[in-house]
Amino acid sequence: MKSCFPIPILALVLAASAQAQDKAPVIRGTYAHPKAFWDTGARLDDYGVNAVFIHGSGIDEATFTRAKEEGCKVFAEFPTLNGKYGKYVENHPDAHPIDDSGNPAPPATWFLGVCPTHAGFRQFRMDDLRALLERHDLDGIWMDYTHWHAQFEDPYPVLLKTCFNDSCLAAFEEWAGLEVQGETVPEKAKWIFANAAKKWEDWRVHVIVDWAKEIRSIVKEIRPNALVGIYHTAWKDEDLSGVRRRCLGLDFDALAPYVDVFSPMIYHGRSGKSPEYVKEFVDYLGAKPWVKTAPGAYPQIWPIVQAHDDPRVSPEEFEQVLNYGLGGKSTGVMMFTLGSVAQDAGKMEVMKRVYLQHAR
Numbered sequence: 001m002k003s004c005f006p007i008p009i010l011a012l013v014l015a016a017s018a019q020a021q022d023k024a025p026v027i028r029g030t031y032a033h034p035k036a037f038w039d040t041g042a043r044l045d046d047y048g049v050n051a052v053f054i055h056g057s058g059i060d061e062a063t064f065t066r067a068k069e070e071g072c073k074v075f076a077e078f079p080t081l082n083g084k085y086g087k088y089v090e091n092h093p094d095a096h097p098i099d100d101s102g103n104p105a106p107p108a109t110w111f112l113g114v115c116p117t118h119a120g121f122r123q124f125r126m127d128d129l130r131a132l133l134e135r136h137d138l139d140g141i142w143m144d145y146t147h148w149h150a151q152f153e154d155p156y157p158v159l160l161k162t163c164f165n166d167s168c169l170a171a172f173e174e175w176a177g178l179e180v181q182g183e184t185v186p187e188k189a190k191w192i193f194a195n196a197a198k199k200w201e202d203w204r205v206h207v208i209v210d211w212a213k214e215i216r217s218i219v220k221e222i223r224p225n226a227l228v229g230i231y232h233t234a235w236k237d238e239d240l241s242g243v244r245r246r247c248l249g250l251d252f253d254a255l256a257p258y259v260d261v262f263s264p265m266i267y268h269g270r271s272g273k274s275p276e277y278v279k280e281f282v283d284y285l286g287a288k289p290w291v292k293t294a295p296g297a298y299p300q301i302w303p304i305v306q307a308h309d310d311p312r313v314s315p316e317e318f319e320q321v322l323n324y325g326l327g328g329k330s331t332g333v334m335m336f337t338l339g340s341v342a343q344d345a346g347k348m349e350v351m352k353r354v355y356l357q358h359a360r
């Protein structure tokens with residue numbers, strides 16, 4: 001006998017092991033501090049959870065250690081362009097985004113953006129990011145509020161055209177290589193909309209991408225293995241006449257080189273859609289040519305789905321959106337929020353069942 005293994009069997013064994021290597025554990029995530037969940041007496045690993053996403057400022061040593069002990073990766077949410085963070089705009093009124101009338105833009109329900117070209121604000125955020133990364137050996141940073149001032153998380157979105165302060169006008173002129181005509185802000189804004197609207201929109205995308213680029217370089221410098229994710233609105237390119245790119249300055253293709261994981265916020269109930277919309281959007285994003293599914297290859301898709309009762313999401317509906325969120329080319333999922341799951345025995349049961357199924 002020349003070999004213990006006839007060649008076809010050996011080939012089968014090799015193929016099977018290659019297949020096993022191709023499959024990384026699915027991210028079975030939760031969003032929000034796990035306190036409410038832990039208060040029920042539960043452990044994350046008993047529920048199949050292997051990743052927690054927590055606001056950066058909510059991660060202390062005890063939280064980090066316990067999550068790790070229960071087998072989880074720890075990701076920090078990082079509010080990028082939230083003007084309310086640290087009361088920055090309140091304390092620095094010159095960072096308030098200026099609208100096309102030349103006045104401070106009205107806050108959008110509970111959210112207030114910021115002038116993204118304000119040098120002091122940028123320094124403030126990057127310093128904060130460095131401190132957060134140095135504090136804990138995080139598995140990744142999830143950028144939140146990475147867009148121009150607007151409110152898309154409400155059933156009635158607030159969409160505004162900003163920012164027309166001196167630093168934004170100067171930065172746009174330099175980037176576009178043109179001189180904006182007019183004396184007052186309303187005149188200048190009007191000139192831009194009439195003569196260089198597309199350029200202005202492209203520049204606004206460039207500003208957001210530039211933030212992502214710097215955030216990525218800081219993350220990789222301090223924690224080379226940490227991932228950079230982004231929470232973003234689940235609007236398609238063509239929705240509302242392309243308003244995601246035109247108003248928020250969010251261009252998925254332009255961001256893709258700097259983002260490891262896209263986490264669309266597919267809050268079906270809040271946006272008046274059916275659970276099936278989760279599947280629809282995951283399939284939509286999964287069709288982008290740069291989306292990857294193999295372990296270690298990025299960008300990947302890990303959506304965040306709605307568990308929060310606003311309006312009521314039944315356990316059955318939660319199970320549907322969790323499964324849709326794990327479908328298509330998605331390699332992970334999480335829910336908004338873990339607290340909403342913890343206070344509903346039915347949703348706890350669903351999370352456990354779905355996550356343990358995917359843990360096998």
Ligand SMILES: [Zn+2]
Pocket residue numbers: 097098115116117118163164165166167168169
């Ligand atoms: Zn500005």
